Amino acid sequence: MSNALKDLLFKMADDALIIGHRNSEWTGIGPMLEEDLAFSSMAQDKIGHAQALYKILNEVLGEADADTLAFKREEKQFKCCQLVEQPIGEYDFSIVRQFLFDHAELIRYDMLTQSSFQPLAQLAKKVKGEIKYHVMHADTFVKQLGKGTEESKARMQSSLNYAWHFALGIFEKSEFENELISENIFAGEEELKKRWLEKITPIIEAATLKVPVTDESKIIYGGRKGFHSEYLKPLLDEMCEVVRTDIDAEW
Amino acid sequence: MVEQTIDHRQQTIENTVWEILENVKDPEIPVISVVDMGMITAVQLQTSDFRLRTCSITMTPTFVGCPAIDVIKKNIHEEVMKLGFDEVEVKVDFETKWTSDRMKDSAKMKLEKFGLAPPVMLNDDELTEAQLNNVRCPHCHSTDTTLRSAFGSTLCRAIRFCFSCKQGFEQFKPI
Secondary structure, three states: OHHHHHHHHHHHHHHHHHHHHHHHOOOOOOOOHHHHHHHHHHHHHHHHHHHHHHHHHHHOOOOOOHHHHHHOOOHHHOOOOHHHHOOOOOHHHHHHHHHHHHHHHHHHHHHHOOOOOHHHHHHHHHHHHHHHHHHHHHHHHHHHHHOOOHHHHHHHHHHHHHHHHHHHHHHOOOOOHHHHHHOOOOOOHHHHHHHHHHHHHHHHHHOOOOOOOOOHHHOOOOHHHOOOOOOHHHHHHHHOHHHHHOOOOOO | OHHHHHHHHHHHHHHHHHHHHOOOEEOOEEEEEOOOOOOEEEEEEEEEOOEEEEEEEEEOOOOOOOOOHHHHHHHHHHHHHOOOOOEEEEEEOOOOOOOHHHOOHHHHHHHHHHOEEOOOOOOOOOOOOHHHOOOOOOOOOOOOEEEEEOOOOOOOEEEEEEOOOOEEEEEEOOO
16 A cells, blocks of 8 residues: 555655746746746745655655655656646746646545545645635636637637646556555546546636647656656756755755 | 642643743744644643653644744744753644634734734635635725735735725735
């Protein structure tokens, strides 16, 4: 059971850390001050969530401490989905990614409030309240820009189409899927994907955008098994640059 | 009888610990103590031979990624050590979930005076758009205000605008 738990916690923590890092790249360059603050705050939240998950891995499941897990692992050891690794692009891509990712994350945490693994259930109850603000933020802008000008609508649709098959990669199953379900730890990626589609479809429609057509063969898998896009390595190099200058330094 | 005396003594010390914790403020909102915020979830004492051995304090963070946690932990440790314990342990966990409903009414009044609109009660835990409206401006007390951004200068603050006094203000987010 502990390998199944570790796999689940690593993918959640790595998703949060990497999207947190990407969000932080908007600090100072947001299209308006409020958005600069929003992405910076969400970055701080996400990195906090990653830290709390790494702490469970450390304190309950015997893995290394949070800093080691965040800064001293190799690219192939990361279990994040490829959606979160993608560069921030322009604002429309970042907001669409946030919309697709955060809805999945909120539903995942909502499901985990029922988890038989208490440390995760407790954390999930807390984190849920924070991510609600992220989702609210994404929904507001998806609707406003979807219904905005011709240009904003076209940009949103094009980013949605581009991000769609990356987003479906969030739900890549692991070898532990059945174990997680039968042990009542987590109700599974399939269930999560179903609820996610039910949740986001009416919002996309309310934004007068089209839900992209899913082509199963185009879904971008691999992240959960350590296969990443060309963008993760440079991100890790930058994120870990200071730590690597003196790997044993005390902070 | 002796046991009763010890119990009584234990209670008195525990009360003293709660009192001294009033000196520890949230560094981002220096008018409110960690007790007023509802962040302290347990105080446990170990005494023996009428000596203060260890004091264990459990706190629950307002936001998971709150950067002030370590400072608060350190400040709690320093304050409680002043009472003469051999050891003070400060634990952070999520066993009791912090929500803004845990904030005492007196704390909410202090927040408003400080210029920060206090959070509305959530009760059932589900945040709705309606709860984000009808917030009173801490400067002119008008409720004709609107949410500008759910994200502000710290994780716990949102930015609002008051139509009555035409001022921007911050609100402690209901969470």
